Amino acid sequence: MITAGALLKSDNFKDDIRLSHLLKDSHGRILGLTTRWVLGDDPSPTTIWHEGKKIGHASPRYQRLKEVEERCFQSDILVSTFEVLPVEEIGRDFSTNQDAFPALGVSECLGQDAYIDGAPVGKILHHYDRFFFDVGKEQIEVSQILRLSRSEADLASPPRTTRNGAMIFDKNGNMIGVVCAAEKPFYWIVPVMTILTRMRLQFLQPQDVRSFNDAIPGHLAKVRDAFTAGAQKLMSSAKSPLRSHAKEPRRRASQFEALLEEEA
Missing domain, CATH: 1.20.5 (Single alpha-helices involved in coiled-coils or other helix-helix interfaces)
Structure with a gap:
């Protein structure tokens, strides 16, 4: 079964990546959300694996960054999606009730204590309108990025702990954003609200999970x-x-x- 925070592998990137969450697009397709690093430096589509099983394929939305005319990218360029194939069940934890919206707005994230899988990892302290990132072999400028100041306990976590792609939550279980990069003593976070609005994605409902598993x-x-x-x-x-x-x-x-x- 695919559960929240599952470890993923890809053909183009040697390290493990976290599954951030499952969402759906305007066509009703269920998409896995993770970091752009799952694509590695290869601009071609890449197979996504979970526990040795092919579960989907990811394709970059921007084939070559320098061909895009925008001078400054929105931070959603730092995440990637892949269509999830119905080859194994997905957990009910990916769904939310119709009247619930389990995500914070960008301004609401500032000052929040941050958690990964229920464990405290630090606090959201800064929001940047402009910041430079190395993406593959390109350096790009992105906007709407959050910076998390890591706790001493998180800094002391084992070096093999995979954080790229991990979903950050507040103390009430509301989503804040996806870890897209790490450098001591910070994590860089793509806000969930930016992902939802820019990529036109929605949260899953219980019937979406049931329909997928039934298929x-x-x-x-x-x-x-x-x-x-x-x-x-x-x-x-x-x-x-x-x-x-x-x-x-x-x-x-x-x-x-x-x-x-x-x-x-």
């Missing part, structure tokens, strides 16, 4: 059918009279069947 068996059945069709095609090719003298096609078909069993 998993059908999606996996289609995947198995596709593998079965491919295996049968390879086996038919191996048995063809024109190729009956060759042993290699049979070995390939056998390997495909083993792969099919693993996928099932």
Whole structure:
């Protein structure tokens, strides 16, 4: 099951990244939110993995930063999304009630004690209208960024603790923003409200989670059918009279069947 704060891997970035949250777009597609670093320096789409299973693909919204005419970017450029495939269930914790809005406005974040997974990590002290970031091989100027002053306990946390992509909450469980970079003694935070408005995303409702989880068996059945069709095609090719003298096609078909069993 995919849960809040799950560790992700990608083909383009060697380190783990946190799943910030699951949201939906205007088409009703469920998207995973994380940092832009999941794309690495490669501008091509990248496969996203969770516990060894492919769960989606991420594509950069700006193929090359220097081609965008804006002089200063909004901070949403520091986060990335990927469409989540219905290959495993998602947790009910990703949904919220219709009458609830679990996120703070940018101005409301200042002075808030900050938490990750219920553990205090510091306090939101600053909001910047302009700040320079290194994104891949480019240096860009971004606006609407928050700075979190880390606590002594968080600074002493193990160096392998993955913070990139982690969601920051206040003491009441309201979302503040996504950790997009870290440097002692600070975290840089992309505000949730900037992400929602700039990327036109919405919070999930309970029915969104139920519909997604209900669709998993059908999606996996289609995947198995596709593998079965491919295996049968390879086996038919191996048995063809024109190729009956060759042993290699049979070995390939056998390997495909083993792969099919693993996928099932």
